[in-house]
Amino acid sequence: MSSWRRPFPVVFSFFFVLAVIVWYFSRQGNTLWVFLVDTGARHRQVWAFLSEPEAHTDWIIEAGTRCGEAPFEMPSGGFIGYLWDDSFRPGHRHTGLDIFSGREPGVAPVYAAADGYITRQPTWKSALIQRLPEDPLHPDQQIWLYYTHMADPQGNSFIVDDFPPGTREVFVKAGTLLGYQGNYSGDPANPVGVHLHFSIVRDQNGSYLNEQKIENTLDPSPYLGMVLNAHQSDGSVTRCNGEVTP
Ligand SMILES: [Zn+2]
Numbered sequence: 373m374s375s376w377r378r379p380f381p382v383v384f385s386f387f388f389v390l391a392v393i394v395w396y397f398s399r400q401g402n403t404l405w406v407f408l409v410d411t412g413a414r415h416r417q418v419w420a421f422l423s424e425p426e427a428h429t430d431w432i433i434e435a436g437t438r439c440g441e442a443p444f445e446m447p448s449g450g451f452i453g454y455l456w457d458d459s460f461r462p463g464h465r466h467t468g469l470d471i472f473s474g475r476e477p478g479v480a481p482v483y484a485a486a487d488g489y490i491t492r493q494p495t496w497k498s499a500l501i502q503r504l505p506e507d508p509l510h511p512d513q514q515i516w517l518y519y520t521h522m523a524d525p526q527g528n529s530f531i532v533d534d535f536p537p538g539t540r541e542v543f544v545k546a547g548t549l550l551g552y553q554g555n556y557s558g559d560p561a562n563p564v565g566v567h568l569h570f571s572i573v574r575d576q577n578g579s580y581l582n583e584q585k586i587e588n589t590l591d592p593s594p595y596l597g598m599v600l601n602a603h604q605s606d607g608s609v610t611r612c613n614g615e616v617t618p
Contacts, residue, residue, distance in 0.1 A: 411458045413607035418453040418472065422565050425451075425474025431609050432474070435483055436547060440614030442597030443508035444485040445546055447519060448553055448568040449473060452610040455602040456571075456591050465586040468518065468571025469600050473553050477566050478530045480553040484544045485517055485570070485596075492531065492539040498523035498556040500535060501573070501580055502544070509594055516573040516580040523556035525563035530554045 421428045428451065435449035450473040458466040473480030484490075488502040499520035507515040522530045531551035535542065544550075555563040572590040573583045581588035593600040598612055 409457065409459050409602045410607055411454070411460065411602065413605075414454050414458060414602075417451070417609060418470075418565065421451045421453065421472055421474060425472075428474075433471075433610075433612060435481060437612060438617040439597030439612035440617070442595060444517075444592075444595045445483070446596065447471070447485040447517075447550075447570050448480055448482045450480060450553070450567065452598070452600070453565075453567065455600050455605055455610065456589070456593070457586060458602040466602070467583055467586050467589040468569050469592055469596075470567045470569050471553075472565060472567040475553070475566060477524050477554045478552045480566070480568075482519055482522060482550045482553060482568050484546050484548045484550060486546050487544070488517065489541045489543050490535055490539060490550070491541060492535050492537055494538045496537060497527040497529050498531070498554060500531060500539075500550055501583075503541070503580075514575040514578070515590065516575060516583075518569075518571045518573050518580075518583045519550060520569045521554050521556055521564060521567055522551040523554045525555055525557070525560045527556055527560075 421431060431451040432449060433446055433452065435446055437446040448471045450471040452469055453472045454466055454470040456466065456469060460466065484502060486504055488504040490500055490502050492500050499518065499522065502517040504515050504517065507513045532549055535550065553566050553568050555566045557564045571583055572592050572595060573580045574588050574590065583589060591601045597614060598610055599605050600610065
């Protein structure tokens with residue numbers, strides 16, 4: 373019997389499959405609307421930049437740049453390739469911004485974006501986290517700044533010696549050298565393009581939450597004074613449209 377004779381099972385099957393898809397993604401803390409993010413424009417820009425960085429030097433924002441009245445400084449120099457809440461695959465939501473220097477691993481410096489207390493867990497090869505007791509935009513709450521990919525593909529760290537594994541609560545001023553951009557991914561056979569991943573992580577009871585979940589991170593746009601939310605970007609290269617404070 374052909375299916376048009378029994379539309380109910382067909383319609384039921386369609387909605388059942390739809391319900392399963394919705395359930396699957398909502399279970400992961402994702403919503404279907406993330407598919408509407410046009411990460412494709414950023415993929416093309418990142419590819420163009422990494423293929424020929426010297427042809428796109430006007431896309432680079434210098435380390436230490438403070439855009440307008442933004443409370444944070446650019447933690448590293450480069451092209452801001454991916455934004456907060458970009459999506460690299462169905463269900464994925466990017467929790468920070470990716471700054472591509474266009475340089476070799478271990479060359480482009482990474483600096484503290486704000487004043488705060490540095491911690492490096494004993495197992496961390498490529499990452500640091502920085503506690504800010506007062507969120508400059510919401511002083512009643514504590515936040516954390518996460519800096520990662522500061523190692524080579526084998527996990528040889530590019531973090532400076534001042535912050536060895538096991539570092540706890542070392543105060544640094546904004547602009548303090550933390551390390552250098554790398555391409556560590558955890559899989560030596562598949563390194564990432566050289567960049568700094570930088571994110572702003574929420575606090576719960578004095579500890580940082582899992583920075584890999586979008587709901588545990590904050591939109592970095594108002595902290596750096598630029599459009600860094602994938603949903604608000606028009607697809608053009610990210611720039612500081614205000615005055616740059618030296
Ligand atoms: Zn990233």
